[in-house]
Amino acid sequence: MPSPVLYESHMHTPLCKHAVGSPSEYAAYAEKRGLKGIIVTCHNPIPAGYSANVRMDMDEFDLYVDLVEKTRQEWKGRIDVRLGLECDYFPGAELWLEKLHTKADFHHILGSIHPQVEEYQERFFNGNSFEYQKIYFSHLAESAETGLFDTLSHPDLIKNISPSEWDKNRILDHVRTALDRIAKTGVSMELNTSGCQKVIPEMNPGAWILKEMHQRDIPVVIGADAHVPTRVADKYLEALTILEECGYDKIGCFLERKRTEISITQARRSLIEPT
Numbered sequence: 088m089p090s091p092v093l094y095e096s097h098m099h100t101p102l103c104k105h106a107v108g109s110p111s112e113y114a115a116y117a118e119k120r121g122l123k124g125i126i127v128t129c130h131n132p133i134p135a136g137y138s139a140n141v142r143m144d145m146d147e148f149d150l151y152v153d154l155v156e157k158t159r160q161e162w163k164g165r166i167d168v169r170l171g172l173e174c175d176y177f178p179g180a181e182l183w184l185e186k187l188h189t190k191a192d193f194h195h196i197l198g199s200i201h202p203q204v205e206e207y208q209e210r211f212f213n214g215n216s217f218e219y220q221k222i223y224f225s226h227l228a229e230s231a232e233t234g235l236f237d238t239l240s241h242p243d244l245i246k247n248i249s250p251s252e253w254d255k256n257r258i259l260d261h262v263r264t265a266l267d268r269i270a271k272t273g274v275s276m277e278l279n280t281s282g283c284q285k286v287i288p289e290m291n292p293g294a295w296i297l298k299e300m301h302q303r304d305i306p307v308v309i310g311a312d313a314h315v316p317t318r319v320a321d322k323y324l325e326a327l328t329i330l331e332e333c334g335y336d337k338i339g340c341f342l343e344r345k346r347t348e349i350s351i352t353q354a355r356r357s358l359i360e361p362t
């Protein structure tokens with residue numbers, strides 16, 4: 088049997104109030120799928136009530152770190168369990184995140200813009216969907232430029248806000264400008280397989296953006312964004328195929344906040360299909 092090489096790079100815990108299953112259950116499913124490990128990346132705490140209903144509370148942070156450590160000990164020698172975090176980016180979040188990122192030894196920090204969040208919409212959505220798309224992509228570039236993140240999660244999530252307003256030809260130049268800026272930073276971007284369950288049922292980002300990313304040598308990390316254990320590594324095989332079609336032959340994975348590379352051929356061989 089080929090040795091495991093892949094990690095689930097994006098997954099959650101019940102502390103964020105909209106995921107189910109203990110990290111141990113996610114690890115068990117990862118083992119079934121032939122993964123080497125999991126990086127727990129739950130939604131970060133934010134002061135002053137920014138979308139407080141979908142993230143851990145401020146005073147639960149230590150609990151989170153302990154939970155991941157406990158799971159790491161429990162799975163030692165079988166599944167490599169690592170601590171990560173998914174952090175919401177919006178202009179003004181920088182100082183808080185800078186501080187938060189020093190509070191534990193993280194392995195993978197995701198930067199996310201969640202355009203469905205009410206507090207974000209209140210500040211940046213004036214009812215014009217195209218304007219909102221432009222703001223999203225300029226914030227995406229800005230988030231990379233902060234240097235706070237390893238990987239930008241689901242980097243075209245905005246397309247699901249007003250699906251009928253998502254027009255490749257109209258937004259193309261704005262996406263290209265954002266990708267030029269991101270490429271200069273060296274920050275990775277995610278291919279998030281959970282997009283298949285969204286209003287526009289395709290991974291985030293879609294293939295045409297992946298091709299633009301590849302042209303700029305932007306590294307890709309794959310993640311299922313699992314909020315239930317059985318979605319660990321969900322659609323990873325399909326994701327690898329899409330990446331190859333877009334020109335990639337390697338994917339990235341972060342440990343100790345440093346990117347390592349895995350060949351797609353090797354990754355494909357190591358996966359075990361769900362039964």
Ligand SMILES: [Zn+2]
Binds near residue numbers: 099103105130314
């Ligand atoms: Zn979530």
Ligand SMILES: [Zn+2]
Binds near residue numbers: 099
């Ligand atoms: Zn997530």
